[in-house]
Amino acid sequence: MNTRSIGFQLTAWYAGVIAVVFLLLGGFMYLGMKHHLEKSLRETQAKRAGVIAETLVARVAQLGEEHVIQEIRESYAPELNSRFIRVTRPDSTVLYVCGVPADLSFDPAKVPVPATAPARAYARVESPPDSESLLIVTGPVPTATGTFRIEVGASLGPLQAVLREWLVTFTLAFPLLLAVAAGGGWFLARRALEPVRKIIHGTEQISSHNLGERLPVPRTGDELERLSTALNQMIARLDEALSHNRRFMADASHELRTPLTILRGELETMLQQTDGAPELQDRLGSVLEEVERLAKIVENLFALSRLDAGEAQAESVQFDLGQLAATTAEQMSLLAEDKQVTLNCLAPRVVSVEGDRARLKQVVVNLLDNAVKYTPPGGSVTLSVVAAPNLGKAVLEVADTGMGIPTGALPHVFERFFRVDKARSRELGGAGIGLSIVKAICSAHGGQVEVASEEGRGARFRVLLPLAETAEETKDKPNAG
Amino acid sequence: MSRPDAVVEHDMRLLLAEDDRKVSDFVARGLRAERFAVDLAFDGQSACEFATSFQYDAIILDLMLPVLNGTEVLKRIRRQHPEVPVLILTAKDDTAAKVENFEAGADDYLTKPFAFAELAVRVKALLRRGPVARSSTLRVADLELDRLTQQVRRGGTRIELTGKEYALLEYLMAHAGRVLSRTMIIEHVWDESFEGLTNIVDVYVRHLRAKVDDPFPTKLIRTVRGVGYSLSECTPV
Numbered sequence: 001m002n003t004r005s006i007g008f009q010l011t012a013w014y015a016g017v018i019a020v021v022f023l024l025l026g027g028f029m030y031l032g033m034k035h036h037l038e039k040s041l042r043e044t045q046a047k048r049a050g051v052i053a054e055t056l057v058a059r060v061a062q063l064g065e066e067h068v069i070q071e072i073r074e075s076y077a078p079e080l081n082s083r084f085i086r087v088t089r090p091d092s093t094v095l096y097v098c099g100v101p102a103d104l105s106f107d108p109a110k111v112p113v114p115a116t117a118p119a120r121a122y123a124r125v126e127s128p129p130d131s132e133s134l135l136i137v138t139g140p141v142p143t144a145t146g147t148f149r150i151e152v153g154a155s156l157g158p159l160q161a162v163l164r165e166w167l168v169t170f171t172l173a174f175p176l177l178l179a180v181a182a183g184g185g186w187f188l189a190r191r192a193l194e195p196v197r198k199i200i201h202g203t204e205q206i207s208s209h210n211l212g213e214r215l216p217v218p219r220t221g222d223e224l225e226r227l228s229t230a231l232n233q234m235i236a237r238l239d240e241a242l243s244h245n246r247r248f249m250a251d252a253s254h255e256l257r258t259p260l261t262i263l264r265g266e267l268e269t270m271l272q273q274t275d276g277a278p279e280l281q282d283r284l285g286s287v288l289e290e291v292e293r294l295a296k297i298v299e300n301l302f303a304l305s306r307l308d309a310g311e312a313q314a315e316s317v318q319f320d321l322g323q324l325a326a327t328t329a330e331q332m333s334l335l336a337e338d339k340q341v342t343l344n345c346l347a348p349r350v351v352s353v354e355g356d357r358a359r360l361k362q363v364v365v366n367l368l369d370n371a372v373k374y375t376p377p378g379g380s381v382t383l384s385v386v387a388a389p390n391l392g393k394a395v396l397e398v399a400d401t402g403m404g405i406p407t408g409a410l411p412h413v414f415e416r417f418f419r420v421d422k423a424r425s426r427e428l429g430g431a432g433i434g435l436s437i438v439k440a441i442c443s444a445h446g447g448q449v450e451v452a453s454e455e456g457r458g459a460r461f462r463v464l465l466p467l468a469e470t471a472e473e474t475k476d477k478p479n480a481g
Numbered sequence: 482m483s484r485p486d487a488v489v490e491h492d493m494r495l496l497l498a499e500d501d502r503k504v505s506d507f508v509a510r511g512l513r514a515e516r517f518a519v520d521l522a523f524d525g526q527s528a529c530e531f532a533t534s535f536q537y538d539a540i541i542l543d544l545m546l547p548v549l550n551g552t553e554v555l556k557r558i559r560r561q562h563p564e565v566p567v568l569i570l571t572a573k574d575d576t577a578a579k580v581e582n583f584e585a586g587a588d589d590y591l592t593k594p595f596a597f598a599e600l601a602v603r604v605k606a607l608l609r610r611g612p613v614a615r616s617s618t619l620r621v622a623d624l625e626l627d628r629l630t631q632q633v634r635r636g637g638t639r640i641e642l643t644g645k646e647y648a649l650l651e652y653l654m655a656h657a658g659r660v661l662s663r664t665m666i667i668e669h670v671w672d673e674s675f676e677g678l679t680n681i682v683d684v685y686v687r688h689l690r691a692k693v694d695d696p697f698p699t700k701l702i703r704t705v706r707g708v709g710y711s712l713s714e715c716t717p718v
Contacts, residue, residue, distance in 0.1 A: 257572040258501055260594035265507035268597045268708060272514070281706070288707025292663075295594045299676075331645070331671060331681075338684045361674040 006196075007189040014185030019178055026170050033166065037159045038135065042123045045137040048083075049121065049152035052076070053141040057087055057148050060095075069096045084108055084134055084153035090117070090146030105155045106131035114138060117147050125156070132157040195224045203231060211239035249305035253298045260295050267291060300433045304416070307440035318354045318468045321394050322347030322385040328364040329383050332372070340377035343368070346384040351394045352468035355445045360465075363441050363449075366434040367398040367461050374459070375402035387467055393447075396463040405453040413451055414439040438463075493608065494518040494535070498528035498554065499543040499570065504593075508541070511597045512604070525549025532558045537565055539607050541600075544571040544582070552585055559586040566607035570595070596662040598708065619654040622714040624693065624701060626654050635697060645670060646689050649682075653702065653712035662709040686710055 002008060056068045063071075068087070072078075078085045078098035082105055087095040092115075098108050110128040121139035128134070136153030195218050202215040214235065217228040271284045329345035336343035353360070364383070371381040379401040386395050405413060405420055412418045417432040438461075442449045447465035495517050499505040502523070509519045520535070522528035525546040532540060532554070540558065544551035555567060569582050572593045579590055589603050619626040623636040631647060633640045642650060648670045653661065663682045667675050675681055686702065694700045703711045 254572050257593040258504065261572075262501070262503045262507065264594050265504065265511070265597050269507055269510060271705075271708065285706025285708070291594075292707065298594075328674075331675075334643075334645070334688065335681050335684050338687070358672065358674055361672070365674045 007186065007193050010189040010192075011182055011185040014189075015178055015182040018181035018185075019174075022174060022177055026174075030163065030167065030170075034159075034163055037162065038156075041135055041154060041156075041159060042137060045123070045135060045152045045154060046121060046139070048076070049137050049139045049150050052085065052087075052152065053139055053148075053150045057141040057150055058143055060148065061144050065095055072096055072098075082155055084111065084136060084151070084155075086111070086113075086149075086151040088113060088149040088151070090148060095148070101155075105157055106134055111136070111151075111153075114149070117149055126153070133160075195220070196227075199224070199228055199231065206235060211235060211242060246305050246308050249301055249308075253302035253305065256294075256298045260291065260298065263291050264288065264295070297433065300437060301416075304433070304437060304440055307437070307444050315356050316354055317357060318352055319357055321351045321353045321360070321396060321465070322349060324357065324361055325364050325383055325385045325396060328361055329368065332365065332368050335369070336372050336381060339372055339375070341372055341375045342380035343372070344380060344382045346382065349387065351385050351387045353394045353445075353465045354468040355465070356441075359441045360445065363438050363463060364396070364398075366438050367396075367463070370434060371398050371400040371402065371459070371461075375400045379458075389467065391464075392467050393464045394467050396465070397460060399458060399460040401458045404455040404457050405451065405459050406455045407453075410451060410453060414449065492518065493538045494520065495604070496520050496522060496528065496531050496535075496537045496540045498522040498525070498531075498541065498546060498551070500524060500546050501543070504543075508597065508600065511601065515601055517604075523547075525551065525554045528554050529557050532565075533561050536562070539566045539568065539604055541568045541570060541604065542587075544569060544573065544578070552582055555582065555585045555587060568600075568603060568607060570600075596664065596708065598660045598662055599665050602656060602659065602661070602665065619651065619657075621654055621657045621712060622699060622701060623697075624654070626651060633693075635693060638696075640692050642689070642692060645685060646692070649685050649689055650693065650712075653710065656712075658711065658713040660705045660708050660711040666709065682710075 052072065056063065056071050060068050072085060072087070076083060076085060079101050082101040082103055084098060084106065086097040086108065089095050092113060094113070100107055106128060107130070110131065111126050111134065112128075118138055118140055121137060123135060123137045126134045126136055133156040134153040135156055136151050138149060138151045141148040141150050198218075199215055206213055206215075214232045215228050217232065218225055267284055267288045271281060271288065325347050326345050329343055333343050368381065368383060375381055381398065381400045384395075384397045384399075387393075388395050409418075409420045413420070414435050416436045418436075419432040439449050442463055442465065445465055447463060449461060449463045451459060451461050453459035493516075495512060497505060497509055497512070497519055499508065499521075500523050505521055505523070509521060512519045520531055520537075522531050526548040528542065528546065529549060531537075542551050542555060546554065549557075551569065551571070555569070558565065558567065563586070566588045567586065568589045568591060569587045570591050570593065571578070582590065588607055591600060591603060617628045619628070625634045626632075628651070633642055633647065633650060649666065652666060652669050664676060666682050667673070670685075671681065686704075690700075690702050694702055701712050701714070703713065705711055
């Protein structure tokens with residue numbers, strides 16, 4: 001999983017925020033609950049203390065101590081209800097203390113007696129040894145014989161048990177909640193990012209050859225619709241800029257043709273009229289050669305601009321690339337021979353491709369011409385054509401044993417007017433445009449061209465073209481026969 | 482200079498419809514030097530008028546003409562003169578336009594910038610079209626090429642040539658005395674894939690010379706710098 005993807009980050013943030021919110025909420029709930037439970041326990045004790053004080057202890061003189069004790073025992077049954085009740089006389093001697101409760105949660109005898117009588121009722125927590133904590137409310141009870149003290153309390157045990165149980169439940173529920181939150185976040189993020197994925201996919205499909213295409217725009221009215229629209233507008237602007245560029249190339253080459261025609265025509269006429277002046281003829285010839293070269297460059301630029309505009313496939317027929325390579329190599333063999341370069345052609349099988357035969361032949365011619373040019377006498381150039389059915393590609397390779405291409409120059413060899421060694425290639429008659437034509441033709445046919453080279457150890461150009469559909473059937477025929 | 486392909490009679494009349502005066506000028510001059518009578522039209526309207534008022538032997542038509550474009554002119558000419566050969570000159574060479582003009586009745590198509598030599602050869606080819614029979618033997622000085630047996634002899638000695646060398650020699654001999662540009666040779670002997678990218682013509686001419694010229698005192702194949710090659714009987718200075 002890509003931890004830097006927006007989906008992952010959104011999920012992580014979502015889960016993190018949910019966790020913090022749950023922890024805070026849990027904390028507040030715990031504290032609030034604890035506070036509320038203690039408060040209500042305290043109030044209950046205080047109320048009970050008030051009632052006992054008012055109805056019994058305050059009237060101790062009239063009722064008699066025995067009666068008071070009797071009443072408390074009967075009305076409140078502290079042992080059965082796990083209550084703590086103690087009444088202390090003004091001289092700090094105990095008038096009544098309850099017995100050990102039925103559940104043995106505490107021992108009333110071990111609860112210490114406060115040293116002084118309180119001015120007003122207050123609550124305290126006593127934690128006598130070997131027993132549960134007690135919440136005790138102590139109140140003064142003024143009587144004719146002095147101020148009695150009434151203490152009413154209850155064990156904090158049940159309250160603490162409730163809180164503990166709540167904590168356990170929360171702790172168990174927390175990871176589950178977190179998992180649900182993360183899952184939900186992941187799902188939401190995926191859902192929200194699905195259109196983005198579509199936009200990415202669509203954008204990846206668009207190259208300089210199909211700038212006419214547009215991304216699908218989700219009609220959702222949200223930011224993603226705006227993003228797709230904005231991207232489409234950008235593609236449109238790119239398209240316009242590129243076609244402007246292409247138009248410029250086409251127009252420029254077009255506009256250059258007429259003056260070139262005139263130059264050439266006039267020079268040829270002059271050449272004819274200067275019979276008998278060899279030096280002048282030679283100079284005119286030299287100028288004409290340059291005009292010729294200029295015309296070729298214009299021609300190639302024009303061809304390139306047409307290829308760019310997607311007008312490559314004047315015709316689209318299915319043919320045998322191997323045979324095309326073999327005949328082309330044959331036609332160029334003298335050229336190689338002339339330079340004492342061995343030209344080998346390995347195209348043993350039928351490799352069917354579909355496209356413009358003349359254009360693809362130009363690919364072979366340009367690559368072979370290039371290879372022969374840069375291979376010194378005694379070297380060899382090998383042209384091979386094979387089918388790679390598992391890739392669905394026809395592979396045409398031209399390898400030479402020439403000087404090779406420096407690593408730094410490799411990425412640029414298909415650029416227009418690029419030359420590794422300007423002086424040298426001009427001397428060899430190159431204009432630095434042949435390989436860019438190769439590339440343009442290959443991409444116009446849905447293929448590609450790549451180069452591998454080590455300086456001093458030759459270069460290897462590889463053209464990959466889609467195999468024609470029926471290649472499988474035709475391929476086996478020569479072997480069977 | 483001997484011209485085996487000189488089927489040009491002195492009263493052959495051509496119409497040149499080209500709006501660029503300079504192009505028109507040198508083409509007309511060149512054609513007149515080849516002993517053609519040339520009428521000039523500088524826009525589509527006048528081209529139509531010329532073409533319909535006179536029976537030309539051939540018409541050279543630029544596509545980008547003012548008033549009426551070349552394709553339209555061609556269509557109008559074809560309505561009245563379905564036979565006259567028309568050569569289209571253009572600075573555009575997209576395939577669609579080419580197809581459209583061939584459909585409209587163009588006989589040949591030449592893209593600027595062209596070598597005048599090529600224009601001349603093409604015009605003559607257009608004029609030759611039809612009844613003129615191809616002679617089966619080409620002869621320049623003591624060099625002889627038999628088109629039927631594909632045999633080449635010089636001074637009685639048989640010369641063995643490869644297929645391409647033969648095609649090259651035949652092309653040079655068929656246009657003996659005329660300068661042929663490398664482009665023309667490539668288009669004729671090879672195909673346009675080789676155009677401008679290789680020195681293949683030079684290599685083949687060198688090999689051809691080694692067989693045809695080197696063993697003999699008189700050299701027939703001449704290099705015209707900046708233009709191309711020519712095969713003729715009289716060696717120029």
